[in-house]
Amino acid sequence: MTNITRLHHALPLSPAIVKAINEMDERLRKAIDNAKAAGMPQGPVVALLPGQVHSQTTIMVS
Structure with a gap:
């Protein structure tokens, strides 16, 4: 997946947050690649x- 645009926060993030985001990005990329390889449309x-993002956002703000 070479056509991914990374969004950056306006304020500096701690190294722990950057590490967690990078790990999440990598796992998400792998999951999408695996789904495509398995033939999932x-x-x-x-x-x-988007449904997962909405669900997690609701959890974070409540």
Whole structure:
């Protein structure tokens, strides 16, 4: 996946947060690549990601 754009926070992040974000990015990339390799249509992958983001955001703000 070479066409990924990374968004950067306006304020400096701690090394621990940067490490956690990088690990999450790598695991997400691997999961998407594995799903594609297994033949999963791209539509479900695209549909699942925003739902997961919404769910996690709700957990974080409550």
